[in-house]
Amino acid sequence: MTAIPANFPAPKRRRHSWRKTIEGYLFIGPVVLGLIIWTFGPMIASAYYSLTDYRIVQPPEFIGFGNYIELFTTDRLFIQSLSVTVRYGLMFMVLGQIVSLLLAVLLTQKVRGMAIFRTFFYMPIIVPYVASALLWRYLYNKDFGPINAVLQAIGLDPINWLGSPESSLFSMVIMSVWTGAVTTIIYVAGLQQIPEDLHDAAKIDGANAVQRFFAVTIPMLSPTIFFNVVTGFIGSFQFFVPAFLMTDGGPIKSTYFYNLNIYEKAFRWLEMGYASAMAWVLFIIIMAITVVLFRVSNRWVYYEGSNER
Amino acid sequence: MSTLQHTPDLSVNVRPGRRARYRLNLDARSIVFYAILIAFSLFFLFPLVWMAGTSLKSIEEVGRPQLSLLPEVPQWSNYGNLFADPSFYRAYVNSIFVVVVTLVGTVGSISFVAYAFARLEWRGRNLVFALMLGTLMLPAQATLVPQYVLFYNLGWIRTFNPITIPGFFAGGAAMIFLLRQFMVGIPKELDEAAMIDGANPLQTWWYIILPLSRPAIATITVFLFVGLWNNLINPLLYLQKAELFTMPVFVAGKFNLQESPIPWQTIMAASVTFVLPVLVIFMFTQRFFVQGIAATGGKEG
Numbered sequence: 001m002t003a004i005p006a007n008f009p010a011p012k013r014r015r016h017s018w019r020k021t022i023e024g025y026l027f028i029g030p031v032v033l034g035l036i037i038w039t040f041g042p043m044i045a046s047a048y049y050s051l052t053d054y055r056i057v058q059p060p061e062f063i064g065f066g067n068y069i070e071l072f073t074t075d076r077l078f079i080q081s082l083s084v085t086v087r088y089g090l091m092f093m094v095l096g097q098i099v100s101l102l103l104a105v106l107l108t109q110k111v112r113g114m115a116i117f118r119t120f121f122y123m124p125i126i127v128p129y130v131a132s133a134l135l136w137r138y139l140y141n142k143d144f145g146p147i148n149a150v151l152q153a154i155g156l157d158p159i160n161w162l163g164s165p166e167s168s169l170f171s172m173v174i175m176s177v178w179t180g181a182v183t184t185i186i187y188v189a190g191l192q193q194i195p196e197d198l199h200d201a202a203k204i205d206g207a208n209a210v211q212r213f214f215a216v217t218i219p220m221l222s223p224t225i226f227f228n229v230v231t232g233f234i235g236s237f238q239f240f241v242p243a244f245l246m247t248d249g250g251p252i253k254s255t256y257f258y259n260l261n262i263y264e265k266a267f268r269w270l271e272m273g274y275a276s277a278m279a280w281v282l283f284i285i286i287m288a289i290t291v292v293l294f295r296v297s298n299r300w301v302y303y304e305g306s307n308e309r
Numbered sequence: 310m311s312t313l314q315h316t317p318d319l320s321v322n323v324r325p326g327r328r329a330r331y332r333l334n335l336d337a338r339s340i341v342f343y344a345i346l347i348a349f350s351l352f353f354l355f356p357l358v359w360m361a362g363t364s365l366k367s368i369e370e371v372g373r374p375q376l377s378l379l380p381e382v383p384q385w386s387n388y389g390n391l392f393a394d395p396s397f398y399r400a401y402v403n404s405i406f407v408v409v410v411t412l413v414g415t416v417g418s419i420s421f422v423a424y425a426f427a428r429l430e431w432r433g434r435n436l437v438f439a440l441m442l443g444t445l446m447l448p449a450q451a452t453l454v455p456q457y458v459l460f461y462n463l464g465w466i467r468t469f470n471p472i473t474i475p476g477f478f479a480g481g482a483a484m485i486f487l488l489r490q491f492m493v494g495i496p497k498e499l500d501e502a503a504m505i506d507g508a509n510p511l512q513t514w515w516y517i518i519l520p521l522s523r524p525a526i527a528t529i530t531v532f533l534f535v536g537l538w539n540n541l542i543n544p545l546l547y548l549q550k551a552e553l554f555t556m557p558v559f560v561a562g563k564f565n566l567q568e569s570p571i572p573w574q575t576i577m578a579a580s581v582t583f584v585l586p587v588l589v590i591f592m593f594t595q596r597f598f599v600q601g602i603a604a605t606g607g608k609e610g
Contacts, residue, residue: 020429020430020431021431021432021433022431023429023510024425024429024430024431024432024434025431027421027422027424027425027429027510027514028422028425028426028437030418030421030422030477030479031422031437031441031478031479031485032437033478034418034475034478034479035440035441035444037459037475037478038452038456038475038478038480039444039447039452041455041459042452042455042456042458042459043447043451043452043455045455045458045459046451046452046454046455049454049455049458056458056461103349106342106345106346106349109342111342111343117346117349117350118595119592119595120350120353120354121349121350121353122591122595122598122599123353123354123588123591124353124356124357125602126535126539126584126588126590126591126598127357127584127587127588128538128539128541128557128560128583128584128587129539129541130539130541130557130560130580130583131360131560131580131583131584132356134560134561134564134576134580135356135359135360135577135580136356137564138359138363138573138576138577139356139359143374144371144372144373144374144375146355146359146375146376148374149374149375149376150376152374153376178352178353178356181353182602185599185602185603186602186603188603189603234448237448238449238450240450241541241542245561245564259450262450262453262454263450266453266454266457267457272454272457272458275454276454276455279448279450279451279452279453279454282448282451283447283451286446286448287446290446
């Protein structure tokens with residue numbers, strides 16, 4: 001042991017040598033450059049544009065908080081698009097989480113043929129939004145769509161799914177549930193991590209399947225549920241293609257999503273400054289929702305996990 | 310002692326029970342169970358079957374109320390007309406070109422960067438990693454406008470550059486995260502042995518880490534492929550010229566409200582040719598795909 005020469009460098013000091021640091025930065029060069037060029041640079045630029053009147057062909061003209069003032073005082077479409085997005089987000093959150101969790105519980109049962117059912121349930125995820133939006137536009141057609149044909153076949157009145165402002169937003173929620181098996185996959189992964197002995201122990205204590213679901217599955221799954229709720233709600237602020245292709249925001253702006261509003265401001269009317277202000281407001285809303293959800297989750301996850309039942 | 314007594318107990322009790330549940334016994338409960346599964350399968354499959362069926366119907370058939378999944382007489386000419394359309398070919402070739410170039414750039418640079426995060430020791434690593442993951446919180450549309458301005462000033466509008474080039478800068482924090490997590494799990498002794506043999510980090514990355522990361526690289530490749538193939542918004546914003554259109558823009562363009570009656574059979578035939586590649590890839594790589602979603606929460610970027 002003492003044969004080690006006295007000048008042998010201590011490994012601790014060598015770990016963070018400059019040579020290695022330079023090597024490290026050369027390797028991550030692409031992502032650092034990418035973040036600066038495509039993300040942080042544009043973010044800073046957008047913060048500046050949001051304070052200007054900027055119609056891309058002329059240089060931006062500084063107007064202070066004018067865009068923000070207009071947003072919150074006179075722009076009724078801003079309020080409408082925000083309200084559409086939030087209502088969609090809430091509906092999708094409730095319906096989407098319930099259906100996905102139910103499907104995930106079904107898919108984790110140990111019975112024959114489950115692999116094929118999983119393939120069926122997961123398949124719509126990979127269908128491009130362009131294709132699914134047009135497909136559902138046809139399925140929902142008031143006059144010759146198959147959904148109304150089914151309703152009439154069983155003696156119900158046809159519904160003007162996308163054509164009436166009362167049902168258009170909910171029709172989009174249903175379509176999103178169809179494409180939303182990502183949530184199901186995450187629930188399946190979460191369910192598979194729950195140790196089986198917990199269920200066995202509850203069974204020995206005489207709990208039936210429903211009791212086990214609420215006393216074991218739900219508390220053990222609460223971090224997964226929380227994750228899905230947060231990403232699902234944030235995801236509803238990204239909703240764009242179906243609104244763009246199925247309804248173009250109508251009828252009477254009942255599906256005028258926030259993103260569609262930004263898109264039209266920026267690329268139909270070329271109001272880049274105003275659209276940047278809208279993007280920043282959205283960014284702050286998403287941050288605020290995330291913080292609130294995390295705050296609330298502490299109590300909620302603790303409550304479910306505390307075995308009070 | 311107590312643990313020794315406990316272990317055999319578990320194996321005796323749990324194993325037979327598990328095996329018994331795999332058996333197909335058609336009592337009332339499992340009939341109800343399968344009925345529920347089949348009902349949901351209908352909900353998920355019906356639209357896709359309807360898409361395929363419609364693509365073979367005639368225009369008269371498409372425009373009247375009906376519930377038939379199959380066409381009265383299969384109209385193969387719907388596909389014939391599509392294949393005879395030069396703009397269809399162009400869109401298909403453009404899509405393949407854009408997806409392949411972007412995939413090569415993205416997967417290559419991501420594997421490079423993930424290696425540095427997983428295996429190299431350098432000052433500031435945790436900070437850069439945290440900053441990168443922080444960008445997952447950013448809504449895509451926050452950067453949409455300034456990026457458009459940037460590409461406009463670079464003169465990249467009406468070129469493929471805004472779609473292909475950002476990929477080469479390791480686009481996609483979630484994918485870097487996924488690959489980095491996988492690489493962390495590769496035994497450290499392998500790089501150390503390579504270093505002792507005189508390999509530099511670049512050689513270690515290429516000869517040791519990349520070949521061992523194949524499953525994770527397959528996952529991110531499948532994942533990125535689907536995201537790129539399906540993407541509408543970037544091609545819609547930047548291509549702006551019919552010769553450059555990719556399949557999402559082409560299919561969306563097939564739908565035109567001015568046209569009456571709307572040629573649903575053509576739209577659905579175009580959709581089928583568009584969906585089929587991803588569907589086939591999904592069938593063969595479902596495992597990778599599902600792992601990717603479970604590991605990243607379904608984030609594509």
